[in-house]
Amino acid sequence: xxxxxxxxxxxxxxxxxxxxxxxxxxxxxxxxxxxxxxxxxxxxxxxxxxxxxxxxxxxxxxxxxxxxxxxxxxxxxxxxxxxxxxxxxxxxxxxxxxxxxxxxxxxxxxxxxxxxxxxxxxxxxxxxxxxxxxxxxxxxxxxxxxxxxxxxxxxxxxxxxxxxxxxxxxxxxxxxxxxxxxxxxxxxxxxxxxxxxxxxxxxxxxxxxxxxxxxxxxxxxxxxxxxxxxxxxxxxxxxxxxxxxxxxxxxxxxxxxxxxxxxxxxxxxxxxxxxxxxxxxxxxxxxxxxxxxxxxxxxxxxxxxxxxxxxxxxxxxxxxxxxxxxxxxxxxxxxxxxxxxxxxxxxxxxxxxxxxxxxxxxxxxxxxx
Amino acid sequence: xxxxxxxxxxxxxxxxxxxxxxxxxxxxxxxxxxxxxxxxxxxxxxxxxxxxxxxxxxxxxxxxxxxxxxxxxxxxxxxxxxxxxxxxxxxxxxxxxxxxxxxxxxxxxxxxxxxxxxxxxxxxxxxxxxxxxxxxxxxxxxxxxxxxxxxxxxxxxxxxxxxxxxxxxxxxxxxxxxxxxxxxxxxxxxxxxxxxxxxxxxxxxxxxxxxxxxxxxxxxxxxxxxxxxxxxxxxxxxxxxxxxxxxxxxxxxxxxxxxxxxxxxxxxxxxxxxxxxxxxxxxxxxxxxxxxxxxxxxxxxxxxxxxxxxxxxxxxxxxxxxxxxxxxxxxxxxxxxxxxxxxxxxxxxxxxxxxxxxxxxxxxxxxxxxxxxxxxxxxxxxxxxxxxxxxxxxxxxx
Numbered sequence: 055x056x057x058x059x060x061x062x063x064x065x066x067x068x069x070x071x072x073x074x075x076x077x078x079x080x081x082x083x084x085x086x087x088x089x090x091x092x093x094x095x096x097x098x099x100x101x102x103x104x105x106x107x108x109x110x111x112x113x114x115x116x117x118x119x120x121x122x123x124x125x126x127x128x129x130x131x132x133x134x135x136x137x138x139x140x141x142x143x144x145x146x147x148x149x150x151x152x153x154x155x156x157x158x159x160x161x162x163x164x165x166x167x168x169x170x171x172x173x174x175x176x177x178x179x180x181x182x183x184x185x186x187x188x189x190x191x192x193x194x195x196x197x198x199x200x201x202x203x204x205x206x207x208x209x210x211x212x213x214x215x216x217x218x219x220x221x222x223x224x225x226x227x228x229x230x231x232x233x234x235x236x237x238x239x240x241x242x243x244x245x246x247x248x249x250x251x252x253x254x255x256x257x258x259x260x261x262x263x264x265x266x267x268x269x270x271x272x273x274x275x276x277x278x279x280x281x282x283x284x285x286x287x288x289x290x291x292x293x294x295x296x297x298x299x300x301x302x303x304x305x306x307x308x309x310x311x312x313x314x315x316x317x318x319x320x321x322x323x324x325x326x327x328x329x330x331x332x333x334x335x336x337x338x339x340x341x342x343x344x345x346x347x348x349x350x351x352x353x354x355x356x357x358x359x360x361x362x363x364x365x366x367x368x369x370x371x372x373x374x375x376x377x378x379x380x381x382x383x384x385x386x387x388x389x390x391x392x393x394x395x396x397x398x399x400x401x402x403x404x405x406x407x408x409x410x411x412x413x414x415x416x417x418x419x420x421x422x423x
Numbered sequence: 424x425x426x427x428x429x430x431x432x433x434x435x436x437x438x439x440x441x442x443x444x445x446x447x448x449x450x451x452x453x454x455x456x457x458x459x460x461x462x463x464x465x466x467x468x469x470x471x472x473x474x475x476x477x478x479x480x481x482x483x484x485x486x487x488x489x490x491x492x493x494x495x496x497x498x499x500x501x502x503x504x505x506x507x508x509x510x511x512x513x514x515x516x517x518x519x520x521x522x523x524x525x526x527x528x529x530x531x532x533x534x535x536x537x538x539x540x541x542x543x544x545x546x547x548x549x550x551x552x553x554x555x556x557x558x559x560x561x562x563x564x565x566x567x568x569x570x571x572x573x574x575x576x577x578x579x580x581x582x583x584x585x586x587x588x589x590x591x592x593x594x595x596x597x598x599x600x601x602x603x604x605x606x607x608x609x610x611x612x613x614x615x616x617x618x619x620x621x622x623x624x625x626x627x628x629x630x631x632x633x634x635x636x637x638x639x640x641x642x643x644x645x646x647x648x649x650x651x652x653x654x655x656x657x658x659x660x661x662x663x664x665x666x667x668x669x670x671x672x673x674x675x676x677x678x679x680x681x682x683x684x685x686x687x688x689x690x691x692x693x694x695x696x697x698x699x700x701x702x703x704x705x706x707x708x709x710x711x712x713x714x715x716x717x718x719x720x721x722x723x724x725x726x727x728x729x730x731x732x733x734x735x736x737x738x739x740x741x742x743x744x745x746x747x748x749x750x751x752x753x754x755x756x757x758x759x760x761x762x763x764x765x766x767x768x769x770x771x772x773x774x775x776x777x778x779x780x781x782x783x784x785x786x787x788x789x790x791x792x793x794x795x796x797x798x799x800x801x802x803x804x805x806x807x808x809x810x811x812x813x814x815x816x817x818x819x820x821x
Contacts, residue, residue, distance in 0.1 A: 058424070058426045058428075058430070059424065059426060059430065060426055060427070060428070060429065060430050060433060060497075060501070060739070061424055061425060061426055061739065062425065062427070062735075062736050062739055062740075063424065063425065063743075064424075064425060065424045065425070068424075068425065129425050193709075193711060193712055194709065194711075195708060195709035195711070195712050196709060197707045197708055197709070291707075317812060317813065320813075321813060331809075331813050331815070331820070332815065332819055332820050332821075334805075334806070334809075334820070334821075337805070337806070337809035337810075337813065337815075337820050338802075338805045338806075338809060340809055340812060340813065341756065341804075341805040341806075341808035341809040341812065342756075342805070344753070344808055344809075344812045345733060345753035345756060345757050345808060346729075346757075348733065348736075348750075348753060349729035349730075349732065349733055349757065350729075352427065352729070352732035352733065352736065353725070353728060353729055353732065355425055355427050356427040356428070356728070356732060359425065359426050359427045359428040360428055362426075363426075363428055365428075368706050368707070369706045370728075372706035372707065372721070373706070373721065373724060373725040373728055374725075376710060376721055376722060376725050377722075377725040377726070377728075377729060379710075380722065380725075415710070
């Protein structure tokens with residue numbers, strides 16, 4: 055086994071990227087745009103462009119396909135996602151959305167698929183492409199999908215319903231997960247495919263600013279060349295591992311934002327003649343938030359470490375997402391609770407963190423590392 | 424560089440200790456639980472390991488090499504938490520009974536002079552802080568030490584002393600001046616057998632019964648003047664007391680790793696039974712589509728992983744010379760509480776197997792509880808974490 059040492063410290067490169075993203079987010083959050091975007095149900099294209107300009111996604115793509123050829127690093131991607139999500143979860147998903155499409159094709163696609171699709175999106179300018187995994191039904195499970203792909207001569211025919219497809223209207227292509235004879239495969243579908251219908255924009259509990267859509271496929275014909283990985287198919291297990299780690303990183307960011315806001319509020323809010331933080335009933339909640347945020351981050355990094363070493367992270371990514379799903383809800387709940395009535399008012403971001411936080415356990419495949 | 428995957432060295436330490444725990448501790452686990460206070464002679468072979476000690480100082484004139492930060496090297500503390508987890512997977516009560524590995528040994532190792540190290544370094548040392556009226560508030564102890572010529576005269580009562588009977592010396596916390604508050608609290612090494620020193624009784628406990636917890640009574644007990652650890656001077660500040668409390672930054676990750684070991688023992692046994700029943704744990708399905716048993720199991724496993732990573736971080740920081748007061752308490756807070764909850768849940772899932780003394784699970788549910796109590800209760804850990812993240816003093820957050 056290669057010995058890469060064991061450590062909790064960020065490399066220089068990692069901490070400089072973390073600082074860059076944090077600074078950018080901070081400069082954008084001044085004047086509360088995360089709140090405004092949520093209220094207006096619209097992400098600022100300018101902010102997305104700025105995040106994209108950092109080059110976090112395409113830096114790890116080989117130069118042949120339009121990237122900068124830096125080493126692929128799930129840990130670095132986890133660090134970036136946490137920082138973005140600490141600013142705004144909707145923004146974190148939107149700004150990194152092409153990654154899920156791009157990385158999947160890069161790592162699992164055929165040579166033809168890479169040549170055909172990567173240059174389209176590995177561009178200095180942000181271009182949307184999206185992923186359709188979730189299905190609108192009770193007992194939805196990313197590992198047993200109801201959307202079906204049937205093989206026919208030189209093509210596949212897809213039928214099924216998807217939901218929570220971010221930015222589907224703006225996207226040139228969708229990556230759609232479907233059950234192909236008992237095995238889950240991913241298909242590259244052009245958004246103007248006549249068999250694919252993008253519905254009315256959804257209204258959801260959280261992520262108001264993120265446009266998302268239901269997508270229905272009715273006898274949607276896809277060329278056999280557009281099944282990710284061609285004859286070999288894709289490594290859907292690995293795809294899920296990467297997206298699960300990404301959701302844990304996002305959960306860490308959302309939870310951290312709630313923790314920091316509640317902590318600062320509790321020090322300022324005076325009742326009975328002293329800050330509410332000086333009472334154990336509040337202080338203990340804050341302590342718990344503090345170590346659970348750290349625990350979530352470490353679980354995320356642990357899973358990302360396994361992936362980064364090129365090993366199978368099925369168990370670690372599953373546990374990291376399970377943990378982040380449960381803990382994000384708990385922490386964002388504490389955030390609202392500490393602010394009391396004020397936490398219920400949309401002026402304070404803890405209510406948004408609470409609504410968005412529910413998504414961590416539920417949503418699959420909306421981001422990747 | 425961030426890498427939280429175990430290195431080969433860590434895996435080797437872990438598997439070596441696991442073999443030892445399987446072969447030596449598990450077989451005698453039940454026996455010493457049932458024979459409370461009986462010294463486990465099998466542990467004599469560990470006398471030379473010196474878990475709580477420090478490396479012998481080089482002789483004068485010899486150059487000491489500064490520790491190079493080397494991520495490839497396995498640090499002493501990280502290594503220790505791995506060792507302790509495995510041993511406690513074997514048996515926590517037996518770990519607490521390891522010769523020469525008392526908390527007193529940690530205190531001596533931390534502050535003793537070279538001369539004191541010569542005298543006490545090889546002795547098994549217990550630590551006596553708690554009093555009937557003074558638990559978490561260790562600044563309020565009333566045991567007193569008075570200087571009389573070349574001797575200290577000690578008076579008072581100390582309870583909940585681990586290794587009370589088996590230790591050869593005891594580190595006694597006492598005040599030299601009550602009016603000085605915490606600044607007046609010092610620690611003293613008392614050799615067993617000195618007149619006026621008495622082991623009053625041994626406790627009968629919920630768990631960790633292999634460990635001999637007892638009460639000391641000091642009645643005009645005289646010890647040499649230079650048996651005091653650290654300076655006798657009462658300083659304006661409470662630096663001395665804080666220094667003593669700092670020992671806990673080092674030992675809390677160790678206690679957290681005790682919780683990891685017991686918790687994993689219970690979880691491993693539960694997994695075995697779940698799999699024997701035909702359920703396959705494959706880490707794939709949406710949690711909504713799992714049975715209650717599977718969902719509980721995964722969540723416990725995730726929590727154990729979280730406990731472990733917080734603990735390893737605190738230990739790793741020590742190895743790297745970083746101040747870890749916050750992280751040590753985070754680890755202890757999480758591991759003590761969730762370890763306790765997890766073992767409780769394991770026993771519930773095990774049903775009759777979790778209640779019967781035919782299996783060790785019922786022992787683990789008793790043993791684990793101590794990890795949320797000693798070395799600072801979970802509530803004290805939460806206070807420390809909260810004060811740290813809020814930037815509050817102990818006056819601002821009581």
